[in-house]
Amino acid sequence: xxxxxxxxxxxxxxxxxxxxxxxxxxxxxxxxxxxxxxxxxxxxxxxxxxxxxxxxxxxxxxxxxxxxxxxxxxxxxxxxxxxxxxxxxxxxxxxxxxxxxxxxxxxxxxxxxxxxxxxxxxxxxxxxxxxxxx
Numbered sequence: 001x002x003x004x005x006x007x008x009x010x011x012x013x014x015x016x017x018x019x020x021x022x023x024x025x026x027x028x029x030x031x032x033x034x035x036x037x038x039x040x041x042x043x044x045x046x047x048x049x050x051x052x053x054x055x056x057x058x059x060x061x062x063x064x065x066x067x068x069x070x071x072x073x074x075x076x077x078x079x080x081x082x083x084x085x086x087x088x089x090x091x092x093x094x095x096x097x098x099x100x101x102x103x104x105x106x107x108x109x110x111x112x113x114x115x116x117x118x119x120x121x122x123x124x125x126x127x128x129x130x131x132x133x134x
Contacts, residue, residue, distance in 0.1 A: 040054055084097050104120050
């Protein structure tokens with residue numbers, strides 16, 4: 001009887017442990033983690049009007065939101081790689097920090113294979129709309 005009770009307790013403990021470990025897949029950060037292809041970026045607000053417009057990219061251009069402890073984001077456009085960081089916040093907002101400055105981002109579309117967000121660069125009038133896909 002003791003043996004059966006011990007086996008039952010071990011079973012309950014194992015089942016509780018397995019089902020209590022729940023993966024976070026509902027937060028914005030959890031949904032944007034991973035490598036995305038950059039399809040295009042619409043830029044406005046630059047004082048140099050040649051830097052404004054819609055810029056289309058190839059399948060080799062990407063943005064990779066890493067799940068490491070540093071919350072790094074890697075942006076590779078036209079074989080030029082830039083490393084920054086990102087921070088998720090409540091709702092559909094997050095921030096990215098690259099050498100050009102801090103961007104305050106608002107997500108407008110997020111599905112398993114599509115991400116679109118608007119990034120306003122701090123202390124400037126520059127706004128970038130990113131169109132990404134997987």
